[in-house]
Amino acid sequence: MPYTSPVAEFRFLLDHVLAYAKLAQTETFAEADAETTDAILTELGRLCDDVMAPVNRAGDLTPAVLENGIVRTSPGFKSAYQAIAEGGWLGISADPEFGGMGLPQTLNTAMNEMMSGACLALQLCPLLSQGQIEALEHHASDELKALYLPKLTSGAWTGTMNLTEPQAGSDVGALTTKATANGDGSYAVTGQKIFITWGDHDVAENVCHLVLARLPDGAPGTRGISLFMVPKFLPDEGGNPGERNDLRVVSLEHKLGIHGSPTCVMSFEGAKGWLVGKENGGMAAMFTMMNNARLGVGAQGIGVAEAAYQHALSYAQDRVQGKTPLGKGAIIDHADVRRMLATMKAEIFAVRAIALACGLSMDMAKAGNDPHWQARAALLTPIAKAHGTDIGCEVSSMGVQIHGGMGFIEETGAAQFFRDARITPIYEGTNGIQAMDLVGRKMMDGGEAAFRLLQEVEDCAENARTQLAELANPVWDAAETLREATEWLVAQDANTRNAGAVPYLRAFARVLGAHYHLKAAIADPQGARARLAKVFIDRILPEHSSLLVQARAGAEQLYALSPEDLESA
Amino acid sequence: MPYTSPVAEFRFLLDHVLAYAKLAQTETFAEADAETTDAILTELGRLCDDVMAPVNRAGDLTPAVLENGIVRTSPGFKSAYQAIAEGGWLGISADPEFGGMGLPQTLNTAMNEMMSGACLALQLCPLLSQGQIEALEHHASDELKALYLPKLTSGAWTGTMNLTEPQAGSDVGALTTKATANGDGSYAVTGQKIFITWGDHDVAENVCHLVLARLPDGAPGTRGISLFMVPKFLPDEGGNPGERNDLRVVSLEHKLGIHGSPTCVMSFEGAKGWLVGKENGGMAAMFTMMNNARLGVGAQGIGVAEAAYQHALSYAQDRVQGKTPLGKGAIIDHADVRRMLATMKAEIFAVRAIALACGLSMDMAKAGNDPHWQARAALLTPIAKAHGTDIGCEVSSMGVQIHGGMGFIEETGAAQFFRDARITPIYEGTNGIQAMDLVGRKMMDGGEAAFRLLQEVEDCAENARTQLAELANPVWDAAETLREATEWLVAQDANTRNAGAVPYLRAFARVLGAHYHLKAAIADPQGARARLAKVFIDRILPEHSSLLVQARAGAEQLYALSPEDLESA
Structure with missing residues (x-):
């Protein structure tokens, strides 16, 4: 299942459709000039095509498993993750003060799309870390920042979001996980969380959980929720993984798709955590993380659509069947197959432009502190998320259809895109x-x-x-x-x-x-x-x-x- | 995963939307009066709800397997199939001369929908037999009819369609399977066929393959194709399964859905067969079978949609999440969930009416030999097939969406409908x-x-x-x-x-x-x-x-x- 990152498409969009070049004229993104952007896209394309795409199938066929309380990930995932970390890609948009590249969200969005097209199940791991980095940058104390941001940015540690509980899905305010002060500045966090993506794994040395929980005096609903950093291993004095925290993976979910992504039921049993942001200010911190993640999930849909398109196009170019209007030839020349392929390509272009425009608006807002750009980004985020993921599902379904009967056979690979994409319209809201x-x-x-x-x-x-x-x-x-x-x-x-x-x-x-x-x-x-x-x-x-x-x-x-x-x- | 056959919906449609009562005024369908129709629908509903629906999940979790050349079906499938056969349901629309009930296609369509809603993977077996019965009724010699029709109608034997070859999918005319006369009225059939639904199994004592093949002097393309009856066991003098024929299952496919339906690669190695219809007249016979099957597949899509709807409705009635406009309550009262449920229900009603109208047109054509009804049936068949199956996919996808994160977890069951439905827009054209x-x-x-x-x-x-x-x-x-x-x-x-x-x-x-x-x-x-x-x-x-x-x-x-x-x- 070869995948080629659509680097030329990104270049065209940045150069000719979006006013990306304006970014390099700002102080914040002065480094994001044409040359750097080009180099970044090319390098990312190589990583996605050569390192991530080759493990995509193994992730589907050999899901992560829970063995003696420890999650073992799919074959090849660890080394692919390490290549991502070594490239510094976790920190593409992170603060240079803590090792990040400080590059625009626009480029980050392109990266998220390419990585998702190559291997959605694996891409979720860096995506979650990115969201955590952004939440910490905006809301954590200097001490927490100094301790966690370098580790997360380098990819040595990974991040998760612990929001959902069985009775609290879309209604986050219904959560019952509790946090009580230990008296030493830390808190004891107790409760069960579900649907925790990459909640545990063996690809990095620590897992940092951002957990929403309620303090004893927290009001009911969302107003009484606080956010805590609860690491799997408590950092020792040297900032390295030390004592094991009181949290564990109860089970892994058996899912329709993204089999390579371990989805955990997590139990926090008086686990030690530290407040991120203010008491009862958890939702504000969470929204920082979610806005980033929502655009990221939109990019996931687009990435899967691109991969499904490439896969179907290749089949349509090779598969000879019946007489076409252009003579005996491949099915790409049948009118209805052309209709589907042209639709897929046109849809992908459109929603990719929307997602990049959303990222660019975030960047312009950050660079110029302009409320209009802020409002533009806020407006485009739900569109990029929902439409990107809808198109992911629709295009991957058309990909199955173009394959005919072969599309329904798992070995073909078209069905994996169809299954993997289906989560994207659901999660992150x-x-x-x-x-x-x-x-x-x-x-x-x-x-x-x-x-x-x-x-x-x-x-x-x-x-x-x-x-x-x-x-x-x-x-x-x-x-x-x-x-x-x-x-x-x-x-x-x-x-x-x-x-x-x-x-x-x-x-x-x-x-x-x-x-x-x-x-x-x-x-x-x-x-x-x-x-x-x-x-x-x-x-x-x-x-x-x-x-x-x-x-x-x-x-x-x-x-x-x-x-x-x-x-x- | 309980399922309740929508018997009241069928009654309403037959009584108030379609002019079904006219059928009982014809000689052909005089028996299909209101009382009989009612009894049939009720009895079928019971079979589907109590016998077929309970095995649906097992079919997904424990697919058919090939062991030593023999296909073993999923747990419970054999006894469920036998209940279908014992009810005489294989012959619901078959000729009473050979044991059929001779009832309208309209009722058959309702039956196919209900059975598909209960267990699509199992329903495929009787659906294929039905198509074969119709093809034999129209095209086979009296001898073949006398030998095969009673066995197929009683369900003692089952039927398959062997069209597809690796290079001949939608382009049936590209097939290379050969048949040569043995000199005793029989033929030797040699070739490989793929995607053979229920190509082998352990639920009945014989499998009757209708195989498309080319005679030595057959022209290229579809004009040179003939149809052959090639049974797994050759009938002995008493008409019972005798000598094993030279055909075998090479492998089973690993599919996105309908795991309980064994999809076989079949190899015919000089297998003995008998011509059905005229030499080089295979396509005409095949089309008889396919028109029946196309409406049947449309009904499959509707059945899965109905099951997915019931499943999602039940979840939406129970799941409390957030504040709705009607107060704190189940998610059914959120506007967007209502929009989805109302859409699902309205879509199902519409396409069910189209499918029944198509069946009714076939019945009216048969009863009155009226070319207008013939043309109406011909017009409605592709609409019923394509739209019924599209709605099957769309409604089952909405069913997943209504479940939120739970919809992506296989244990919930919503994902099975989504996977099972996906084949229906592909097969049967x-x-x-x-x-x-x-x-x-x-x-x-x-x-x-x-x-x-x-x-x-x-x-x-x-x-x-x-x-x-x-x-x-x-x-x-x-x-x-x-x-x-x-x-x-x-x-x-x-x-x-x-x-x-x-x-x-x-x-x-x-x-x-x-x-x-x-x-x-x-x-x-x-x-x-x-x-x-x-x-x-x-x-x-x-x-x-x-x-x-x-x-x-x-x-x-x-x-x-x-x-x-x-x-x-």
Whole structure:
């Protein structure tokens, strides 16, 4: 199952579609010039293609196992992880003060996508560490930072997020894990956590758990939650792994996909931990970690889509079946197979652009402290997460379909992408929650950030009308329809918004996707970019209008259904 | 994983949405009166709920295995199969002359759906036998009929279809399996076949293979293919299993889903067989079998969707998470979960109605020898197959999503539906092939059958305009848009049609689904049916317009993409 990182695609997007070059003009990202960016992408591509992709299949076939309380990972995972660590990639966006490269989130997003395309199950490990690094940078005490950040950044230690409990999934505020002060500045953490990704393993020497728990006087709900650093091995005086902490892996989950990623049930039994951030300030710290992780999960969906696309394209180029309109040849020349391949490629381009634009907005916000960029990043994050992962599922399903009967046979490999991708719309906040975030929190500005973005979309289309009328006109019209729907939306109550949230988010993604395709076509008006833009704008963009009808259908009809109406037999 | 056959849904559809009662007025189906139909559905429901559903999980966890050349099926499958056989269900639509019940395809379709909802992997075995029975009824000699039909109808023996070879999947005409006359009326069949569902097993005493092969003077392509009956055990003089034939199972496939269904690589090594139908007439016989099987596979998708829906509904009723608009309660009261559940239920109703309407058209054609009903059945078959299976995949994916993180854990069971359903858009002709059949062969009448159906849709909407304007008007408008698209379509060349075939088929299914929902609402204008119809017509039907834009986008833009344009990295 060879995989080739789409380095040229990233270059094109950064150079011609997104204003990435502006970053190097800021003080914060002065190092991210064209030369460095190029070198980073090339080096990452090599790592993903040559080191990570080769272990992807083994991770599926030989899942991690729990033996005598210790998790043994899949064959090849340890050395692949160590190659990631040695490259310094854990710290691609981390603070140089603690060994990080301090490079933009935009590049980090590209990295996350490439690594996920190569091996999603393994990529989860660095992704979690990244989130932890960011949470510590923003919220931890100087002492904790000095102790943990160098280890996490070098990859010597890894990080996890311990949020979920059996009764507290999407509703984090329902958690019951407790923390009590030990009197020495540390706390004793007790409780059970589930779905802990890479909760234990043998690829690095320590596992640092960030655990959400409630102090004795913590209020019910999310307001009374605090965050704790609870390492598997307590750092000794030299900062090295010392005494074993009172926490253990109870069991590993048997999952539909990402078999190589150990998903643990964790038990904390008076485990020693240290407060990160303020007492009862756990949710704020958690959100720092989650915003990073949400874009990262969107990138995962895109990575799997890319890998599934490459896999299906290769099959379609080789598989001869029937007479095509171009003669006896490979199935790539059948109209419906071309439709699927072109759709896959156009979808991937669109959502990759959205994800990079989201990363770039985070970077611009950081570099310039500009609230508009902050708002832009906040607006794009749920779209990048939900749409990236939806496309991951849809494209990997089309990948199976292109393989015909062979797609259903596990040896072919197409099915693994389909299985692996399926978690991405669920974790880091289900896609329903992302959509509610978009129409809720992210519209608390009355839609200002959305209107500002739509204005850019319309201005771009307006400027392209003469040169590329066939492409520009539908984009302008679609942006206008979305603007009207947004104006309607912000005037509705919360539940009406929520009832239309998922189709609204997807419609937004369609318009943005078309916008970035149009920008690509402007850069290459006679070439492949314009031809692919035409496929997207003619065939995929029109979906936005049906979606917006659904987005505006309201909640009333849904709540008019009684429990008996929904019963089945 | 309890499953309850949706018997009341079938009753409602037969009584109030479809003109099923007309069948009992024909000579052919005089026995299919309300009382018999009721008894059959109830009895089948009991079998599916109490006998088949309980083995579904075991089939997934303990797949069939090949031991010393013999396939051992999953725990419980043998006794469940025998209960099906003892009920006489193999012959529900078979000729009473050979022990069948001679009941309508409409009921058979309901049976296939219920059995698939209960246990898809097991249901494949009777489904294949049914197809074989129909092929033999239409094409076999009296001698073969007398020998095989009673055994297949009683379920003592089972049937398979041997079409596919490694180089001949969708392109059946590329097959290389050979048959040569033995001089005694029998033939020697030699070749390898792949993807042979239930190609061997231990649930019945003989396996009857219908094998496509080429005679020495057979022309290349599909015109030179003949069909042969090649039993595992040659019938002795008493018609009982005698000498072992020269065929064997080479291996079993390791599949994404339907683990309980043994998918065999078969080797025929001069195996003795008998011609079914005429020399070089194999494709005609095969198509008889496939039309039956295509509707059956559509029903499979619906059955899995129903099971996944019940499973998700039950979870949503029990799982308490967060504050809902109706207070602290189960997640069924969150707007987006309601949206998903209502969508699932509305989708299932729509496509179930389409499948039953297809079966009913087959029955009316058989009963009255009316070419219009024949054309209606031919038109609806690819829609029922492709849309039924697409909905199977989509609804089972929503079922996973409603479960959140639990949906990704195999023990929960939601993932099994998602995996099992994924084969249905592939086998019995991929959904792309179904769509090309719809816009190709099924439009060779210039669209007459389609226009006739759309006229009925419009007439129904017209009549309902005063009583149910909110529902009737959008249905009329959508039918008109589809009529215009169909007029455009029939004037196009083959490849332009093919480039839009998949979205066109789905748009057609949207309009038909809305039509049947409207009919349900007419029968129950103040009740649950009307409320569900509103969900479908407001939220799902509008998709048709975007789909028809895509259907009309043409082939040119797809073929404008060069091979290099489609390359990735």
